[in-house]
Amino acid sequence: MENLGQRIRMIRQGESRASFSSRLKISPASLQRYETGQRLPDKDFLERLVADKKICPKWLLTGDGPMYQGSDAQVVSAPKMTDMSVILEGDLPQHTDFISSEKSKMTDTSVILRLTEKCLQLSTENGDLRVEVERQRARIIELERQLVEALKAPQGRQNLLDTGRAAAG
Known part of the structure; x- marks a missing residue:
């Protein structure tokens, strides 16, 4: 055979x-x-x-x-x-x-390695940015909560006006 x-x-x-x-x-x-x-x-x-x-x-x-x-x-x-x-x-x-050329028999794996490393780097950056976005959202929610509380109290309104005037002027 x-x-x-x-x-x-x-x-x-x-x-x-x-x-x-x-x-x-x-x-x-x-x-x-x-x-x-x-x-x-x-x-x-x-x-x-x-x-x-x-x-x-x-x-x-x-x-x-x-x-x-x-x-x-x-x-x-x-x-x-x-x-x-x-x-x-x-x-x-x-x-x-899907592969039939002679060139494909000698594939340079360094290209694949570089692309894999780039993908890993981008995934890490993506994760870091998502964490930062969540922190910013939490900060916005906290500031909105403080604003609502300040507007409810009469003394809080005056403090907000004074703070706003000081920042502007």
Whole structure:
């Protein structure tokens, strides 16, 4: 078998895509993308596939060695696949629906980092401004309350007039 997708299709052996994908806890569309090479499966799916079909992990990832566990005296159980370097180092493309240019393969993450930092800075400033607005609103409410109290008391009116004259003149 030439690639991982073809090996997954071979393992399925005519079983319906819906049944196979349901048992392995993925969508039929994901299974189709794995089989056609449009997407690479994640580690969890590969572990479930190895356990479900008793497949040798090395064969699944590389096509080398026996297909089934126990076909070779040295292979008796499925080890955990924590190392995905076989997939990552290979020439298997990870296609996405919206990226197809060569330039996008070498994305400069510094742009993303700068934008993230700017977003964080703006969020902090926004929060600070909201706090200041709430303080100002509370101050306005307090001043309005004091004004109402001053206007109710006869002595308070005179004090307000005197304060106003002193400020103006």
